[in-house]
Amino acid sequence: MRTNYHTHTARCHHASGADADYVEAAIQAGYSVLGFSDHCPWPFKDWFTVPVRMDWDELPGYIQSIRALGEAHKNRLTVLCGLECEYFPQHLSTLKEMTSQVDYLILGQHYDTTADVQAFVGDLPDLASSRKYLDLCVEGLSTGLFSCIAHPDIFLLPFNEFSPELASMSRYLCRAARSMGIPLELNLYGVRKQVRQPWEGYPSGLGYPCPAFWRIAAQEGCTAIIGVDAHTPDALRDPELPLMAAMYLDALGIERVEQLRRGNKL
Numbered sequence: 001m002r003t004n005y006h007t008h009t010a011r012c013h014h015a016s017g018a019d020a021d022y023v024e025a026a027i028q029a030g031y032s033v034l035g036f037s038d039h040c041p042w043p044f045k046d047w048f049t050v051p052v053r054m055d056w057d058e059l060p061g062y063i064q065s066i067r068a069l070g071e072a073h074k075n076r077l078t079v080l081c082g083l084e085c086e087y088f089p090q091h092l093s094t095l096k097e098m099t100s101q102v103d104y105l106i107l108g109q110h111y112d113t114t115a116d117v118q119a120f121v122g123d124l125p126d127l128a129s130s131r132k133y134l135d136l137c138v139e140g141l142s143t144g145l146f147s148c149i150a151h152p153d154i155f156l157l158p159f160n161e162f163s164p165e166l167a168s169m170s171r172y173l174c175r176a177a178r179s180m181g182i183p184l185e186l187n188l189y190g191v192r193k194q195v196r197q198p199w200e201g202y203p204s205g206l207g208y209p210c211p212a213f214w215r216i217a218a219q220e221g222c223t224a225i226i227g228v229d230a231h232t233p234d235a236l237r238d239p240e241l242p243l244m245a246a247m248y249l250d251a252l253g254i255e256r257v258e259q260l261r262r263g264n265k266l
Helices: 019-028 056-072 089-099 127-141 164-179 188-193 211-219 240-252
Strands: 033-039 078-085 104-107 184-187 223-227
Touching: 019 033, 019 056, 033 056, 033 104, 056 078, 078 089, 089 104, 104 127, 127 164, 164 211, 184 188, 184 240, 188 223, 188 240, 211 240, 223 240
Parallel strands: 033 078, 078 104, 184 223
Antiparallel strands: none
8 A cells, every 4th residue: 555545643632743754654654645634623612622633723734734745745755635524514614614725535423413512423322323423424425525434434333242233324334435436444543453453353342443344345345445544653654554454355355445536525
């Protein structure tokens, strides 16, 4: 794999390293494309902040930094400026505004309503809440704004068994993505958090990547892109996990996408 579109920066407060360090790591590892897609800011209520994303006033500096790095290293690496965003219908105008400023968006849905009124996807209490979450994902994909869906199986985090209901919900999301030609992301950050062998899940809970979900993705004819989801520069220097991920998708018969389409606009 020589492209990665899922890279964070220290602005999200749970990643580390200077922007330039990620670029140098990508060059050393032989990447041809490095896409930054840090967590986008949202204009929440004045009293509400999310400690795992950049603030609104940091967005211009983020864009300026990534653009400058792209220009400085254009002969060695294509550096793209993107954002990992949720889809919140009530903030659609803000989403359009951000879309016009960057190269691409990836859908990284972390909440089923908005962060200021609802729980993180890993804490959703029941199947009904998870269905609501997936409906929001599908609605977001249908806008045409997003180039892929990050960690599509993250909604399985609260559950310990892959039930028939979860299988049906997984198929619903996979069919929607396939029908719209949007690749699913096989997320390597989830693999790095697994304490057993990769692809075997977590000691309790389904976790992500979830093998049962990806078997359904294969059955539904989905395409996939591998996302490093880098939170440190060293994550880009690891050649083993991307290779394992590629072999995993190939074994399932899932077509791998190397490059995301750019410039999706409403």
